[in-house]
Amino acid sequence: MNWDWKVFLNDDGSGRTYLEWMFDAWSWTLAVAGASWVVAMVVGVLFGTLRTLPNSPWLVRLANVWVELFRNIPLLVQIFIWYFVVPKIFPAMKELPSFVLVVFALGFFTSARIAEQVRAGVQSLPRGQRYAGMAMGFTTAQTYRYVILPMAFRIIVPPLTSESMNVLKNSSVAFAVSIAELTMFAMQAQEETSRGIEIYLAVTAAYAVSAFAVNRVFAFIEKKVQIPGYIMAGAAGGGH
Amino acid sequence: MLGLDLSFFNWDIISKFVIKGFWFSIQLTIIATLGGIILGTILALMRLSGKKWLATPATIYVNGMRSVPLVMVILWFFLLVPAGFYALIPGGSNNRAEISAIITFVAFEAAYFSEIMRAGIQSISRGQVNAGRALGMTYSQNMKLIVLPQAFRNMVPILLTQTIILFQDTSLVYAIGAYDLLKGFSTAGKIYGRTEEAYLLAAVVYFVMCFGLSYMVKRLQNKIAIIR
Numbered sequence A: 001m002n003w004d005w006k007v008f009l010n011d012d013g014s015g016r017t018y019l020e021w022m023f024d025a026w027s028w029t030l031a032v033a034g035a036s037w038v039v040a041m042v043v044g045v046l047f048g049t050l051r052t053l054p055n056s057p058w059l060v061r062l063a064n065v066w067v068e069l070f071r072n073i074p075l076l077v078q079i080f081i082w083y084f085v086v087p088k089i090f091p092a093m094k095e096l097p098s099f100v101l102v103v104f105a106l107g108f109f110t111s112a113r114i115a116e117q118v119r120a121g122v123q124s125l126p127r128g129q130r131y132a133g134m135a136m137g138f139t140t141a142q143t144y145r146y147v148i149l150p151m152a153f154r155i156i157v158p159p160l161t162s163e164s165m166n167v168l169k170n171s172s173v174a175f176a177v178s179i180a181e182l183t184m185f186a187m188q189a190q191e192e193t194s195r196g197i198e199i200y201l202a203v204t205a206a207y208a209v210s211a212f213a214v215n216r217v218f219a220f221i222e223k224k225v226q227i228p229g230y231i232m233a234g235a236a237g238g239g240h
Numbered sequence B: 001m002l003g004l005d006l007s008f009f010n011w012d013i014i015s016k017f018v019i020k021g022f023w024f025s026i027q028l029t030i031i032a033t034l035g036g037i038i039l040g041t042i043l044a045l046m047r048l049s050g051k052k053w054l055a056t057p058a059t060i061y062v063n064g065m066r067s068v069p070l071v072m073v074i075l076w077f078f079l080l081v082p083a084g085f086y087a088l089i090p091g092g093s094n095n096r097a098e099i100s101a102i103i104t105f106v107a108f109e110a111a112y113f114s115e116i117m118r119a120g121i122q123s124i125s126r127g128q129v130n131a132g133r134a135l136g137m138t139y140s141q142n143m144k145l146i147v148l149p150q151a152f153r154n155m156v157p158i159l160l161t162q163t164i165i166l167f168q169d170t171s172l173v174y175a176i177g178a179y180d181l182l183k184g185f186s187t188a189g190k191i192y193g194r195t196e197e198a199y200l201l202a203a204v205v206y207f208v209m210c211f212g213l214s215y216m217v218k219r220l221q222n223k224i225a226i227i228r
Helices: A005-009 A018-050 A057-071 A075-089 A091-095 A098-123 A127-135 A140-155 A157-177 A182-193 A196-225 B011-048 B052-066 B070-080 B083-088 B096-122 B126-134 B139-176 B181-191 B195-227
Strands: none
Touching: A005 A018, A005 A196, A018 A057, A018 A098, A018 A157, A018 A182, A018 A196, A057 A098, A057 B195, A075 A091, A075 A098, A075 A157, A075 B139, A075 B181, A075 B195, A098 A140, A098 A157, A127 A140, A140 A157, A157 A182, A157 A196, A157 B070, A157 B139, A182 A196, A182 B070, A196 B070, B011 B052, B011 B096, B011 B139, B011 B181, B052 B096, B070 B096, B070 B139, B083 B096, B096 B139, B126 B139, B139 B181, B139 B195, B181 B195
């Protein structure tokens, strides 16, 4: 096997090297993943909390439908639907760049998974916590704000870590609608240079480094917000 | 509002384009699940063996696979498996993408199944292992007769949930152009100029299958929970 890493210094035909192109692509990957993560957290926490409300069966049902809908359709199909079908229903969305559509798709897809974890986190708390809030005269909103959610968030940090790494990895599916991210770069650069092994190795390393960085950030957060004496349960398997 | 024409997807078109892809998706899911569980159990046993020369490679393999996007792995295998290999399989040269997809999914899912099996094995109490040893069982007898059957049984719901995720992920073979369920719909949609309807129907089919399966897993989980 003879390596040719100099391929990264070649011009890609538009005045930049393949290395520069790869870093551009890397920033697109991080942008898609970062924006989707924000959407997923906001929507996921909202619906996850709604699913645990004590006296609002309709809100619970609505949130359940949301989760089942976005969890049971493959991400790629959801991306195609956002790209091909949704702009037909709402013509105003035809103006949106495909980046935004992919962020919606990946964000909502992930929000269902995060909602599931938030629900599990809230329900894992002993009933006494909720009663304690009620006994203090808190409203439901106050109980959630000051008692339940701060606890639940700390409990679900480990599964949130792997879900956040999943957002990063899943952003690779954006290649399907021609976002210029890492996977798209790998496919195109491999075709142009036919040095597939070097290109794929570099891109794979970029993904692994990014995922590892996310992992470390969350490990740091987990340590910072840890509740003394409270054993954190790691979540087993599942997901990509 | 949309001008959708779903009636357009009649049985002729479904049997012509979709069925073939549907079978491939099912085949891929079943082979990857069985192969992934077997390979994954071996990896889990290697990691728990306490022998460094077995545990280290298994750990590197599992963590490596889990830190890379599936799409990249699909592309890797498609690129790396030499053409000579496909010639060995009957009909292989015509189905390169499909065969490469099967190999990829077994190799990739093994990493995820191995984590599930590892958690399952670790969930068996020490007393069970000690009881086996007290009966004079060897390490392998202990694993085969005491630990693995229980670990497997405890993990059935999680293994099935992973299978549902796997089934959804089979759509990613789009990257190498293998002919799966999604490809069936999108091909029909493209030929007849009905892209929107095709993707919507694909979404409905995936949804019905995954929702139905996860409902069944939930019921199974309740049943098992009573026994334990």
